[in-house]
Amino acid sequence: MGSIQATRGTRDILPEEVRYWQQIEAAAREILGRAAYQEIRTPIFEQTNLFERGIGEATDVVGKEMYTFKDRGDRSITLRPEGTAGVVRSFIEHSLNAQGGVQRLWYCGSMFRYERPQAGRQRQFHQIGVEVLGSPSPRADVEVIAIFADILQALGLKKLVLNLNSIGNASDRLHYREALVSYLTPHKADLDADSQDRLARNPLRILDSKDERTQAILTEAPSVLDHLNPDSQQRFEQVQALLTDLNIPFLINTRLVRGLDYYTHTVFEMQSADLGAQATVGGGGRYDGLVAELGGADTPAVGWAIGIERLVILLQQLHSLPAANVDFYLVSRGTQAEAQAVVLAQKLRQGGFTVELDLSGSAFGKQFKRADRSGAAACLIVGDDEAASQTVQLKWLATGNQDAIAQSQLFDITEELRQKIQAAKLLH
CATH class of the missing domain: 3.40.50.800 (Anticodon-binding domain)
Known part of the structure; x- marks a missing residue:
């Protein structure tokens, strides 16, 4: 009988590598603690409809990547594919908004998506994330980005680029979606298969396509920034001005829309030139409609998540850790x-x-x-x-x-x- 090995898409994190994980977690815990963020720990599985409603049924995550099963009570259960929906569910269920003021929360744990395994991307992967609930201010957007940058800086990472965009409010996004579909429809036959499928159900995700032919078509596509209303435009300008005040460099990337339906206004990703094709270390944005969508009061919110596996790859390239601290x-x-x-x-x-x-x-x-x-x-x-x-x-x-x-x-x-x-x- 052959030996049993780890399931495809999962991997063992051996003691020498665990020390990099501990370094990341310690840096995040210290920096988040100094900013008065409190740790929250949510279940590793939830009711499936939490993610269907929260992430969006038209997304690849819900449509193709979730680990969903029936439990013994014939209930549909899903291993969490991301952390935000569970935090928001907990925020609503425990009436954290009743405590008054802004809730600053952070989490660390395993997520699950059925994807093709590759370096820095497994079917069981791990994230550190933050969620700020209760503030509509652009200052909240900039605060979470600044903390993101502080954590990476504390770890000694270099060659990092902050990609920044705004997708406006729900109305702006709808108008942009219509403009993008109108532009892409005559080119449908020349799009890659995934983009053809997304054209009807989630056209903004076409902007993320890595297919060269699709990318060539997108060079003349309309920009989301041209479809922001004056208030959304002013808001985005405030975010940029505050980042400039903090000396945090950024690159406006009008193709950046993120993959989940709940995003509004500011979206961002931190990328590293040392990661090759899978360059994104982490990202996030504002999601002002999600709390209400999941049954809570209308609550503005913003957050991000860092992929720990990709950070570990960067740290291993950057330096070797000293030997274990034995006296x-x-x-x-x-x-x-x-x-x-x-x-x-x-x-x-x-x-x-x-x-x-x-x-x-x-x-x-x-x-x-x-x-x-x-x-x-x-x-x-x-x-x-x-x-x-x-x-x-x-x-x-x-x-x-x-x-x-x-x-x-x-x-x-x-x-x-x-x-x-x-x-x-x-x-x-």
Whole structure:
């Protein structure tokens, strides 16, 4: 019988890579915390109609990509393909608007879409996202973009471009849709198959086509910016002015419409030249009608989501992370020595040190090799002689200096040990 492997479109995130994930999550948590955003955690699956109503039945996500199934109660359930709809459902269900003021929320978790797996895009993927509910101001749009930029800057990412556009309000979007369909209909036979299908049900998505022939047709297509009403135009100009005030460079991209039906006014994507064809790190925009669409009060909102897998690829290209942060690697051999080592390791951990205890029982030589590879500052050695005398050999791996010390004395010199560990790590 063959071995069982991970399902296509999913992958294991192994310990060395997990450290990049932790770096991303820590940077996001710190920056979002400084901006008074609160974390929210929503279920990994929801009623299917939440996404049909929220995202739009004409979208590729709902029409082609959702993982939908019937549960044992014959209810239609869907693994969440994105985070916003679930956050909005929770906002309505728990009457978060009753708390008054603007709700600043963020989330982190798994999403699911049935897509062709490729680098940075899996069928189970992960996002960090923010949602600001209750403010119609362009300042809210700029705040979330600025926080997005701060997170990427904190991670040391470069070669980033903010693509920006406005699709106006519902009326603007309808007028633009009519103009775009009118322009594209005479070219229908020359469009790629997906674009021909989208022409009737979701024509704005044709602007995202990667087909060269379709892109050539779109060069003369009408611009959405020409169909904004004066208020929408003024709003977009305010967003641009505030971004300029913050020294956040941007590129107006009139083809940018995003793939979900709930967007209004500002839409944006952050792209990296280091990601090749799949250049988008994350994106978002304003969705003023979604809360009402899902049964809540009329509530303006704006947000974004970052794809963690793509960020990890960028970080791996940018730098390697230092070795794991181990203070002591504890080596022991012999029945009494191994028993003492377990106690010693636990006491040191309780004292705030990071200790890796070798559990192999192999020869000292093999254990010492593992100690050298561990990245630890020092190696603690307990053999038969040390067990009998209640001592331990303390060896500093960077210099090779080694001394015998009473096991009990270790806990009398903890501050001295911390200082030496810090100095030893600087030598690595």
